[in-house]
Amino acid sequence: MHPALLMFIAARHVEQRVLAALREAGHDLTLAQARLLARVPEDGIRLTQLAESAQVTKQTAGFLVDQVEKAGYVERVPDPTDARARLVMVGPRGRQAQKVARTIERRIEREWAEHLGPDRLRLVTDALSDLRQITDPFL
Amino acid sequence: MHPALLMFIAARHVEQRVLAALREAGHDLTLAQARLLARVPEDGIRLTQLAESAQVTKQTAGFLVDQVEKAGYVERVPDPTDARARLVMVGPRGRQAQKVARTIERRIEREWAEHLGPDRLRLVTDALSDLRQITDPFL
DNA sequence: CTCACTTGGTAAGATTCCCTGACCAAATAT
């Protein structure tokens, strides 16, 4: 079985667990919204960069940001360095959601460490980090 | 960075490469169609099982099968063991597409082996196979 | 300074994907 398919399976599992945990915590985010929110850094990001990072068009990113903005997860503030641009910033509610996500992610990581053994998991993580150089178009 | 996100990045990269290769070979499949087609085994599969395997509803699977059937990638034949059911079988065109996909997949695997070293890649693949036991809802 | 070009973003419209709920027909179990 191709490693990429195995990665897909594991990654999908995590996404679903995270999404479920968010819902349980009262955050009714769609998958696409959650993926976007996950990529908004603490110090804000421009829509165009966000789109690039999430691998969607600017229009799609704008559409999704509109939604999570309306729901109170992010805010758009003027970019002080460029009058055309605005920065998408994580709001309080978004920060709380990110915290929920990180918590369940850590739990899953512990599960994986138990299942594989911590050193094997570390090997996998390291290898995947290396792999990123030839698989991540964003960097 | 969470291993699952790294997996997501790598898996997405492969999907896009495969999709591009398919397009180049004249197969104009959408992502969802390709994902489905990838799960149709040589000896056929029932729609319900296909849906389960691809993690979509029966309706979605039926919708997608309709499309790839119209485009000549699969055929629906009566299931000899159950008069209600039909088997989705890979057609000649579908087999050709699968071949294209497997070729590019092998190429990517070689790239990864070069980048990581063959033994590290094998460690990763083995670990991911083990991980499947706790991440694959289908098995 | 001004004119072309780039960059950040929005608008409109269509398509694709996928879901829920309801339903039917064949098979299986009691």
Added chain:
DNA sequence: ATATTTGGTCAGGGAATCTTACCAAGTGAG
């Protein structure tokens, strides 16, 4: 026989995404 399960379709709608086109602010060259 009747009830339940299993395989599948139909109808309708919502979410995500794309393409094409556009506008407005910044940037660079002459």
